Amino acid sequence: MRLHRNLVFATADALAEIFNEGAYADKVIEKTLKRDKRWGARDRSFIAETTYDIVRWKRLYAEIAEVKEPFSRENLFRLFTVWATLRGIKLPDWPQFENTPTRRIKGKFDSLSKIRKYRESIPDWLDEKGKKELGEQLWEKEIAALNKQAPVVIRANTLKISVAELQQKLQKEEIETKRIKNYPEALELVERSNIFRTEAFKNGFFEVQDASSQLVAHFLEVEPGMRVVDTCAGAGGKTLHLAALMQNKGQIIATDIYGNKLKELKRRARRAGAHNIDPRTIDSTKVIKKLYGTADRVLIDAPCSGLGVLSRNPDAKWKLQPEFLESLRNTQFEILEKYSRILKPGGKMVYATCSVLPSENKEQVDRFLNSENGKDFKLSKDKTILSSETGYDGFYMALLEKDS
The missing domain is CATH 3.30.70.1170 (Sun protein; domain 3)
Incomplete structure (x- = not known):
């Protein structure tokens, strides 16, 4: 592979934004790819895949390159040098790549690869958390699977x-x-x-839409003509799937606290020909209270750590913090308690996350069932999807039924 200066420099610029300014990788890459109209598909793919690769393996590469954050321009090129060397790419004769210690890079890679937190390039706390919740062997398999590039589904x-x-x-x-x-x-x-x-x-x-995510709408057991509330609809991937399963019959009320996401949902719904979706921004507590006791089905696609989708969002590893995880669990429980009231007696509700941690999944469902609001519910079935078993995103979904 021959490296082109403008592509390598564009990659370095993207990495600077992601690592030093905390920008989201997907947004940075989207913006970077618009920089030069002359770039072809191969050029764009080089920038996107190289950037994601270096983001994914940041801890390992930084350890090999002996550099620390925030990364200077020179150190970003050192990370790139490690990436290229480990892939057997011949580095051009540029000042940025002078005196590359090829043998030392490979030697350090071999020794660090024996230690999981470096081999899988994850923060210490996350390694401990995964091991504690899933057990050593399962965590080992799962984090390795989540470091593979996600397929396009x-x-x-x-x-x-x-x-x-x-x-x-x-x-x-x-x-x-x-x-x-x-x-x-x-x-x-x-x-x-x-x-x-x-x-x-x-x-x-x-x-x-990832294969695992496609299972959620089916799990809710919707039928044409029903009244369904998708409570954390976002830009509506699952909302649109529900509309298709309901054959455009009945009503889907799609709520979210972010109005801009619902605008995107409206645009997508027009393109998809989905006519039974009613987007509503949660701009006060009244929006949800008005819906209490009115829905045949409720979907709670809860905010979560996103650990199940690291293969497509590798920068989440570096943005997540243990204290955020703690507050997230409280948010998930509050959402379950509040949004479960939307369901009619005899209705069904799905609680779903794109996380593989039991503390965000089954433990939250158990906590809800043991609460005052959960006493009228029973767990009908649940499903944990592991990336290491399917090759797709890690997911959890639980179907709860409300007493008639």
């Missing part, structure tokens, strides 16, 4: 097209996909490509 929008038809249409646009067993509307891309430029996307025939 899409969900066929059955309001407009069947899975088989979508597969054919994408093939005509030179995008090969494969079906995934036990995921009815899912297709996985055989090779990564910019699918947002396809006619199929513009026509609203699919949404990008």
Whole structure:
């Protein structure tokens, strides 16, 4: 591989923003890729994948390069040097790469790879937390799986097209996909490509949604004509799936505290042809209180640590703090207590997170069931999805039923 100066410098700039300014990797990369219109697909892919790689392995590479945060420009190039050396990429004769200690880099990599917190490039506290909650062996497997690049999975929008038809249409646009067993509307891309430029996307025939996330709407057991409340709807990935499963019949009230996310949901719903969605911003306690006792189904896709989606958001490892995790658990419980009141007697509710930690998952459900508001509920079924077992995101979902 031949390295191009403008691509390497763009990568260094992106890393400076992510590491030194705390910016979100996906937003930085999106902005960086717009810098030069002459860049082709291969150039963009180099910047995106190299940046994500160095973010993912920050702790390991910084230890090998013997550099500390905040990273100077020179030290960012040292991280890049480690990345290139470990991939066997020949470094060009630039001043930034003078006197690269190739043998020393490889030697340090070999010795540090024997220690999990360096090998998997995670903070000490997170390593301890994972080990404590999942046990040594399972945590070892799970964190290794979460450090792999996530596959690109899409969900066929059955309001407009069947899975088989979508597969054919994408093939005509030179995008090969494969079906995934036990995921009815899912297709996985055989090779990564910019699918947002396809006619199929513009026509609203699919949404990008991880396979594990696609199980949540099915878990809620919705039917056409029902009144459903999606309480933490965000930009609406699961809301749109619910609309498709309900065949546009009935009503989905999509609430969120962030109005800008609901604006995005409206835009996506128009493209998807989903007409039964009613977005409502939670700008006061009245919004939720008005809904008490009115819904056949409630989805609580709760805010969580996001540990199950580290493969697609590797910078979350460095942004998460133990004290945030503590306050998050209180938020999750409050949301469960409050939003569970939206359900009618005899209704069903799903509590879901994209975390693999039992303290955010089953333990929260048990805590709710033992609370005053939870005494009328019973756990019907729950499911823990591990990345190490499926190759997709880590997820948890619990179906709770309210007494008639």
